[in-house]
Amino acid sequence: MIGLSAQPLDPEALVRAVKTESHGAVVSFLGTTRATSPGDPRPVAALEYEAYETMAVAEMETIAREVQDRFGPLGIAMVHRTGRVALGEPSVAVVVAAPHRGAAFDACRYAIDALKSRVAVWKREIYRDGDAAWIANTAP
């Protein structure tokens, strides 16, 4: 399960989708929306995500293949939200199921780092005062 979703993410469903009887370890990463901005003192009310869907999904599939080549065999799900995401809600979920925990942790870390630096998704912080700003990820 690789892609974008305009609806709230369901991490449990992703775990069920990737886990099989050959897997002894499942690592889930959830990126959740934060009330504080790294670059702005104003409290954040919500985040909004926009994507270039065809490129974003293609790049996520490329990352999934890289993860498979480097750490596989494993199962991986990667879903990013679009649209408005309320505070505390997950904006991205990466779930990796592997035979052992080492590969599961390494693959999950690799996938989220690659997603944040490469996938065509943009984030806008909406502040409680009504103002908003686009926030780019800093280089890893």
Add this chain to the structure above:
Amino acid sequence: MVRVLAFARLRELLGFGERHVGVADGTTADAMWSRLAQDVPQLAALRASTRFARNGALVDGAAVLHEGDELALLPPVGGG
């Protein structure tokens, strides 16, 4: 016509997410950018951080555009 896509801050500054722009066959991505920047002076400062994708693949500013191509203007990403 080239289909120009703009995202995030670039979409807001340009005032469109998608627009068909008529240009001479063989126009480069950089030339398209310069043309768009004539109407939106704030774009000048953003060229260095903007990447281009032609038909879904990243290209540099020298990439040549042909009839029916799609050119996406991509600000620095912010997923996660």
